[in-house]
Amino acid sequence: MMDVGLGAPDYRLAVCIANRPPVMPFAAVTEVRPLGRGDIDGIVMQAGNHWRKIFSLYAKLGFALHDQGLACWQDYRDDFLLSAQSQQALLFSPPRPAAPGVKIVSGKTYAEDLGVLPPQACLRDGFFVSPEARLIVAPYFDYRQLSNARLAILVELVRDCGA
DSSP states (O other): OOOOEEEOTTOSEEEEOSOOOSSTTGGGOSSEEOOOTTHHHHHHHHHOHHHHHHHHHHHHHHHHHOOTTOSSHHHHHHHTTTSTTSOEEEESSOOOTTSSSEEEEEOHHHHHHHTOOOSSOOOBTTBEEEGGGTEEEEOOSSTTTSOHHHHHHHHHHHHHTTO
């Protein structure tokens, strides 16, 4: 199985999501493709607010983990998120257990559909974790489900998994 998505092919942190932006050429990627400056804005302009929320929450997560010397998460989103240097990916393919780094599945329903929901009970506040697989199932990347308080928990969980 090959990874498909946006970001750095050598990622160390991946968010796996059930859908992909309905914007060419991103809707048709067949590998992990880095984004360039302006690509996120272009996707949001064409695909809408839903994608702005996903990218913004991913940027807040990445900025909290490693701010890269940038002033704010918005700069992180615009200048670094999912670039070739970011070591991050937004995957449209299922998480590969043997892949390096931490994998986050966005949404319990998607994790159930993939058959990767860890068998343990809910860890806390909607998160499920498989430390041996370095897999976290998180609430969907939307402000209503992944609030700032839950995002802080996710940052802790990612750090605990070694990212």
